[in-house]
Amino acid sequence: SQTIHQWPATLVQPVGSPLSLECTVEGTSNPNLYWYRQAAGRGLQLLFYSVGIGQISSEVPQNLSASRPQDRQFILSSKKLLLSDSGFYLCAWTRTIANYGYTFGSGTRLTVV
């Protein structure tokens, strides 16, 4: 069966510090991978998606970047965190066929102080 792992679950980081959130998928190959963010009081927003190794598309210009060094690994990074980066970050995957359901990770709650 397919599973998705996301870590850490919670993170408190000072402004200006770097960030690395990791997401891995098991039990499938060549998934579409996504990073979403949920800011306080707002809906989920797509940050990055990837359809293959090394292929990253960004939906929203920001202080973050993403990488996909392996087929089932998706990393969200920042060199210098801002207060506005605080939020709930979710990784998700789906198959590369249309209308296949999404599976979400458990999320990382990031607080930048």
Add this chain to the structure above:
Amino acid sequence: KNEVEQSPQNLTAQEGEFITINCSYSVGISALHWLQQHPGGGIVSLFMLSSGKKKHGRLIATINIQEKHSSLHITASHPRDSAVYICAQGLYGGSQGNLIFGKGTKLSVKP
């Protein structure tokens, strides 16, 4: 502009009540998703539908493509149903499999 509107934003019910959450969207979709987010933040996909109706246990999801409207119903509600329910539309074209999310409906079921 693609928008997904949910109503109500907040809903409090007594255990056993029948609950309806509504979702309206503005453009054609490839599929409509209903998600459940628990207080800890984790999200579970409940339904994905592009027409008609789906049922899973006490949960029923319906969609009317012509009216661009979907509903999520919970029969015989229970306190463990307390969560945020999120509607999301999948779009034709655009980002690969991208979803546009509503802001969610916070449901609290009292015993």
